Amino acid sequence: MGFLLAIEGADGAGKATASALVAEQLVAAGRAACVLSFPRYTETVGGWALGEMLAGTLPRTVTPKAAATLYALDRMESRDVLLTALATHEVVVFDRYIASNMAYQAAQVPADEADALMQWIAALETGAFALPAPDLSIYLDTPAEIARGLILKKRKRSYTDDAFDAYEADTGLQDRVRANYAAMVDASVLGDWRRVSTVSEGASRPPAEIAAEIVAALNAGD
Numbered sequence: 001m002g003f004l005l006a007i008e009g010a011d012g013a014g015k016a017t018a019s020a021l022v023a024e025q026l027v028a029a030g031r032a033a034c035v036l037s038f039p040r041y042t043e044t045v046g047g048w049a050l051g052e053m054l055a056g057t058l059p060r061t062v063t064p065k066a067a068a069t070l071y072a073l074d075r076m077e078s079r080d081v082l083l084t085a086l087a088t089h090e091v092v093v094f095d096r097y098i099a100s101n102m103a104y105q106a107a108q109v110p111a112d113e114a115d116a117l118m119q120w121i122a123a124l125e126t127g128a129f130a131l132p133a134p135d136l137s138i139y140l141d142t143p144a145e146i147a148r149g150l151i152l153k154k155r156k157r158s159y160t161d162d163a164f165d166a167y168e169a170d171t172g173l174q175d176r177v178r179a180n181y182a183a184m185v186d187a188s189v190l191g192d193w194r195r196v197s198t199v200s201e202g203a204s205r206p207p208a209e210i211a212a213e214i215v216a217a218l219n220a221g222d
Helices: 015-028 045-055 064-077 079-088 098-106 111-128 144-152 171-187 207-221
Strands: 003-008 033-037 091-095 136-141 193-197
Touching: 003 015, 003 098, 003 207, 015 033, 015 091, 015 136, 015 207, 033 079, 045 064, 064 079, 064 098, 064 111, 079 091, 098 111, 098 171, 111 171, 136 171, 136 207, 144 171, 171 193, 193 207
Parallel strands: 003 091, 003 136, 033 091, 136 193
Antiparallel strands: none
16 A cells, blocks of 8 residues: 655645656656545546636535545545556645545634534545545645635646636635634644645745755655
8 A cells, every 4th residue: 555645735835836847857756656536526526516606607506515525526436547546656745635625625714613614524525426535645834825826827727717717716614624724734634744834935936946945854754
């Protein structure tokens, strides 16, 4: 069974870039590694529904608990793909995983309901849907103003032509998501975490440098 490394962070943190570079550096070092990104918008029913939701075209209002179920469903539908990747690679790098669902949905309920919802999501994904917990989670700590600029540089998404999707456009939500991630890091929710800052002296760090720090944390945790 391989090592499961989850790259986490709010929108615009650079998760996709970091995930790809971490896998690239691991392969260059002679380790079998691959990347799985969630949601899988074009591969699962849950992913399709999430794309419609984020594009604002789903003809129903989606509660945080229903959204959490869709994100978990996307991974449950992908479970065989996930387990095959873990069985055939030394390291599987996830661009978003269970903690993302917890951080985002808990950011959309009253503060006194957030902890209970996060616990419910963790139980749904790792319990009812039998998804493996990550061996190590990385929180990419990115200031909001830098993250917003990085969102604008994203490649075109399959589910929307807009610069920002429904979650990305809500700056208050993004701030609450960052706070939720910070709390999960401090409490070691779902296992071990490492916080990696993506900025230095007010400027974005080189992506390869960020990836090298993540690889070092992974090697230390092996």
